[in-house]
Amino acid sequence: xxxxxxxxxxxxxxxxxxxxxxxxxxxxxxxxxxxxxxxxxxxxxxxxxxxxxxxxxxxxxxxxxxxxxxxxxxxxxxxxxxxxxxxxxxxxxxxxxxxxxxxxxxxxxxxxxxxxxxxxxxxxxxxxxxxxxxxxxxxxxxxxxxxxxxxxxxxxxxxxxxxxxxxxxxxxxxxxxxxxxxxxxxxxxxxxxxxxxxxxxxxxxxxxxxxxxxxxxxxxxxxxxxxxxxxxxxxxxxxxxxxxxxxxxxxxxxxxxxxxxxxxxxxxxxxxxxxxxxxxxxxxxxxxxx
Numbered sequence: 046x047x048x049x050x051x052x053x054x055x056x057x058x059x060x061x062x063x064x065x066x067x068x069x070x071x072x073x074x075x076x077x078x079x080x081x082x083x084x085x086x087x088x089x090x091x092x093x094x095x096x097x098x099x100x101x102x103x104x105x106x107x108x109x110x111x112x113x114x115x116x117x118x119x120x121x122x123x124x125x126x127x128x129x130x131x132x133x134x135x136x137x138x139x140x141x142x143x144x145x146x147x148x149x150x151x152x153x154x155x156x157x158x159x160x161x162x163x164x165x166x167x168x169x170x171x172x173x174x175x176x177x178x179x180x181x182x183x184x185x186x187x188x189x190x191x192x193x194x195x196x197x198x199x200x201x202x203x204x205x206x207x208x209x210x211x212x213x214x215x216x217x218x219x220x221x222x223x224x225x226x227x228x229x230x231x232x233x234x235x236x237x238x239x240x241x242x243x244x245x246x247x248x249x250x251x252x253x254x255x256x257x258x259x260x261x262x263x264x265x266x267x268x269x270x271x272x273x274x275x276x277x278x279x280x281x282x283x284x285x286x287x288x289x290x291x292x293x294x295x296x297x298x299x300x301x302x303x304x305x306x307x308x309x310x311x312x313x314x315x316x317x318x319x320x321x322x323x324x325x326x327x328x329x330x331x332x333x334x335x
Contacts, residue, residue, distance in 0.1 A: 127327075128259050128324070128327040129259075130253065130254040130257065130258075130259060131250040131251065131253060131254035131260070132250070132260065133245065133260050133262045134259060134260060134261055134262060134293070135262040135263055135264040135293055136264045136289075136291040136292055136293055137291050137293065137323070137324070138291055139290050139291045142290045143290060143317055143318055143319055144290065144291065144318065144319045144320075144321050145288060145289075145290065145291065145292045145293075145294065145313065145318045145319075145320060145321070146171070146172060146291075146292070146293045146294065146320075146321060146322070146323060147164075147169070147171040147172070147294050147296060147309075147310075147320055148171060148172045148173070148174065148239070148261065148263065148293055148294065148295055148296065148323075149171060149172070149173045149174070149296050149297060149298050149302075150174045150201055150239060150241075150295065150296070150297045150298070151174075151176060151201065151205070151270075151297050151298055151299075152173050152174075152175050152176070152179070152298040153173070153175050153179055153180055153181075153184040153187075153188065153298070154179060154298055156298045156299065156300065156302070156303050157173070157184065157187065157298055158187065159303045160173075160298060160302070160303060160306065161187075161191050161194075161196070163303070163306045163307055163310070164196070164306075164310070164320075165194060166307075167307065167310045167311070167314065167320075169310050169314070169320035170194075170195040170196050170197075170320060170321050170322040171196055171197075171320065171322055172196065172197040172198070172199060172237065172261075172322050172323045173188075173191070173196065173197070173198050173199070173298075174198075174199045174200065174201040174237070174238075174239040174261070175188070175198055175199070175200065175201055175227055176201045176202065176203070176204065176205050177200070177201075177202065177203035177204070177222065177223040177226045177227055178203055178204055180226065180227055180230045180231075181230075182230065184230070185227075185229075185230025185231050185232075186230075188227075188230065188231035189231045189232050189233065191231075192231060192233045195322055196322050197237065197322040197323045197325065198227065198231055198233065198235065199235055199236070199237030199238055199239060199261065199323075200220065200223045200224050200227060200235050200237070200238045200239070200258070201223075201238075201239055201241060202219050202220070202223055202238075202240070202241055203219050203222055203223045203226070205241045206219065206241060207240075207241055207242050207244035208220075208240045208241070208244055208245055208246070208249050209240070209242075209244035209245045209246040209249060210244065211248075212248060213248035213251060213252055216248055216249055216252045217252045217255070217256070220238060220252060220253065220256055220258060221256060223235075223238075224238075224256070224258065235258070236257065236258060236259060236327065237258065237259050237261050237323055238253060238258040238259065238260055238261065239260075239261045239262075240260065243262060245260065259327060261293065261323070262293070263293045263294060263295035264286075264287070264289075264291075264292040264293050264294070265282075265283060265286035265287065265288055265292050265293070265294045265295065266282065266286065266294075266295045267279050267282050267283050267286070267294060267295060267296050267302075267309075268282050269282075269296050269297050269299055269301060269302045269305070270297045270299060272301055273299070273300065273301050276301035276302075276304050276305045277305070279296075279301065279302065279305045279309065280305055280308050280309055280312060283309055283312070283313075284312065288313070288316075288318075290318075296309075
């Protein structure tokens, strides 16, 4: 009798358990199937709520890959160099490591054409920093020819004033006026500026950066302006000045400079240097101020 009751209880228990299993399968199977259809790539360990997060991460990864691919339609300009605005530049990185830069201040004047002629005869180029109120129509036209031949003309203020002694507003007015005036005479933009006496202050850096004019200093000083009675010392100063690739050399439009210029060029070219003008299309580069 007892065995019969146990079998009955076991049978009913089995029936109840089986029914529960069938019921659970009926209720949850459609939900799992629906989730599988909506997210076929989801891994078995992922939760349904993670679907959007995974998609966002995948999109972010794809976007990052697109951003780091360099553009194929941009090629570097042949005469472009990275130069910083608002900094005192005394040298320029060179591509071939054999280029230096002769620069001439205080023109234009009676020696401008002679300097340009000597450069042309020796296959050399240079940069000239002109004082605005000295640029006549005639010299402006000649300056245009100089630029067309591969030279560069920049600003040396309107009246050779020491910028470092002036406030920002006056410096801005001077540099703006000088660049516009020289540009109108030589029919080329003016993007370089050399402060007379090397005199600058904080405002000079800020104004030049605002105007997009590069402040050109020098690495080698020939001191030619002071050597009217000892021109041979000009070459000696350059030889002893530590000339190296990218150096900017300071000279002036003076009689003694004209006298020694052929020897200076021959010496530098004999050392394997190319004498170039400042780059005509400088690239702006942000750096900490010197």
